[in-house]
Amino acid sequence: MKGHFFHKKDLEKILDNAINKTLGDVDVNDVFNKTITNPKITGIAGDVIEQSVLGFPADSYQRPDLNVDGVDVELKTTGIRLSKKGKGKYEAKEPMTITAVSPQKITKEEFENSKFWHKLERLLLVYYHYSSAKTVKAKDYADFYIRGYEFYEFNEIDKARLKNDWELVRDFIREIQNIYDEPESQYARISSELRSKLAYIDIAPKWPNKPRFRLKRQVVTEIVQNYFGRKLEKLPEDYTNFNDIDNKCHNIMMSDENKTVKELIIKYKINVKNIENVSKSINEAIIVKMFGGQAKKMSKIELFNKFGLIGKSITITSKGNRTEDIKLFTIDFEEWLDKDIKFKESKIYDYFANHQFLCMIFEEPSPDAPLCDNVFLGFKRFSFSDEFIQKEVKKIWKKVREIVWENKLKETICLDKDGKPQINKKTKTIKTSINFPKSKNNIIFLRGSGNDSRDKATEINGIRMYRHNVWIKGSYIVEELNKIKLL
16 A cells, blocks of 8 residues: 655645644644643644645554655654754754564564665654643644754665664564563563664563654754754764674774873874863863764764764773762753653653763873873773663652652752851852752762852752752762673
8 A cells, every 4th residue: 555645846845835834823624623632642743744734634554654756755743852952953852753563573574675664764754843841732732833844865874774773673583582482571671682782773662562663862863953954073984883883992992002191192183282281071082083083072973973872981090999970961950840751751761771871991090190191991882771770860850850849959058067158269159059869879969060159040949059960970880880891
């Protein structure tokens, strides 16, 4: 069965006419009426595009939605948000659902003729701006503007990465079916055991709920940002999977092991003002140079963004101990405190579940040695387990929400050893503390930061405070890394 037929030029005229109009403006067939009796209905934006903009009825066939000049095209109506990391930059609101993971069917498929690739081979992406930090009811989607559309096809390297991911899932299911008399009892492992190996896709929800293939949010974000004009640097070499990256890290280690930061700066011709007095950020610039890139940050490199790889330099003492805790990301309290959002939909879950650390390991020769004397040991790649996310990350997420919602948020004056208020020497203001989870009792904790004690840009429950970041104990990371061999 073919999808709904359109000539491409006619489709472009229809969609051009919809850009910069709200979903409510274009809803000529009153699709939003069903939100009156079903205020939490999902997929309303896609229904409006299909039924009111393109004018075809809803269906549930497992084939691409459209036939454009004789070619199958899958329609995806995709929510985008303004990124907190840059003015005017959009990011994907959520992962993109592709198709069901069908254990009985996938084992008989090859990638090229799979339902998965048939859905992804040619896409029509329609972008609408989800202009709310919090979850809204279905009827409120009527206020969201359509911001663009594109016919999208993955390039050959992206296709190879998708193929590798899909085959990992298929082969894992084949193995389960060959080993176990009751394979269904093992299908829940698909999501958890493959998560650290899959570059572009994830599997959600977890079995026995019917799982689906999804493009990870960071992959969709790269597609979105490329459409809206943000171009990231491409590395000179291609990498199909994490094993390729691991092999590159191993080759770098064989070449650069035991070199000091100073020696690496010289080898890779990195411009610094004073090589004897460099900041910790130099380590990220070194990683990029090792991979053949020119940017100073891994976040400027397309590969690392799409694979969800975050660079972290870990400095250990000569005895293998930690040197400091690690800052992860700034909290968006509007999203964090949204009462309608579920943990698995939150940004903190996405960060820990769909990103990995590429750890550049250094050893300091002595506690007083300058950073430029630290010695490079190699790389380790680290991902967080499902157990850690559910136990430690979710605990902090719930605790912060509970503190705020139950009016337990407090600001207290910091006292010195004599019981007197501590005074900030620069601003002469009294130092205070917020009763968010601290490092003393938690692996994951919150810590505020600002330019000085007057830089309190956040206000919650009438209390002004610094921007807060999520941190993780350096001792935990070092302990976990000690269990992993260098790449």
